[in-house]
Amino acid sequence: NAGVIQTPRHKVTGKGQEATLWCEPISGHSAVFWYRQTIVQGLEFLTYFRNQAPIDDSGMPKERFSAQMPNQSHSTLKIQSTQPQDSAVYLCASSSPGGETLYFGSGTRLTVL
Amino acid sequence: TQTVSQSDAHVTVFEGDSVELRCNYSYGGSIYLSWYIQHHGRGLQFLLKYYSGNPVVQGVNGFKAEFSKSDSSFHLRKASVHWSDSAVYFCAVRRNNNNAPRFGAGTKLSVKP
Numbered sequence: 001n002a003g004v005i006q007t008p009r010h011k012v013t014g015k016g017q018e019a020t021l022w023c024e025p026i027s028g029h030s031a032v033f034w035y036r037q038t039i040v041q042g043l044e045f046l047t048y049f050r051n052q053a054p055i056d057d058s059g060m061p062k063e064r065f066s067a068q069m070p071n072q073s074h075s076t077l078k079i080q081s082t083q084p085q086d087s088a089v090y091l092c093a094s095s096s097p098g099g100e101t102l103y104f105g106s107g108t109r110l111t112v113l
Numbered sequence: 114t115q116t117v118s119q120s121d122a123h124v125t126v127f128e129g130d131s132v133e134l135r136c137n138y139s140y141g142g143s144i145y146l147s148w149y150i151q152h153h154g155r156g157l158q159f160l161l162k163y164y165s166g167n168p169v170v171q172g173v174n175g176f177k178a179e180f181s182k183s184d185s186s187f188h189l190r191k192a193s194v195h196w197s198d199s200a201v202y203f204c205a206v207r208r209n210n211n212n213a214p215r216f217g218a219g220t221k222l223s224v225k226p
Contacts, residue, residue: 004156033213042216042217042218042219043157043203043216043219045213045214045216047213050210055211055213056211056213091156091157093156098210100145100147100162100207101159102149102157102159102214103159104149104156104157104158106154106155106156
């Protein structure tokens, strides 16, 4: 079991560019969560999928951010026109059907110059 | 909306000391409470959880937490800490499977030799 895999580990973009972050949940897990972590804001919830369907996206910024889960083996978080304030560590987690325990990936550190 | 508060940003103890990391939540209904640990540069790892039953729950590595409905608290404790326990500890609250867990700001535990 390789755990939750997030790629890339580090991404540097210029202001205004697009960034796509990838997450591969643990095989058999039906839920995927995205969080953003910064020193100032702490761990912020972004969005949550269950069985590939969006369940709760109340944490997603209304503009520029979107997330998808096209199949059970991966989810993507896309940020259009990145801004310096988007710089953060983006964490993905998955959980088993009916399970309460979240298993986190090591995160993608996004730096927007 | 469920919220969780961790009042101590930083706690420093010596190896062998006992420690209590505080967590208070605000939500009137039944909730899932959990604790996670994050070592530097890593994703979060599950420690323990509570939903119902015995208010004292045992976790990994000698950690335990006690739920108190009257105090709206779920404090984490360890009787004798080791230097390897140095990390950031997050408390999380979750209403149900249609919501994602929300995390507190975290408490950084530093264990001195």
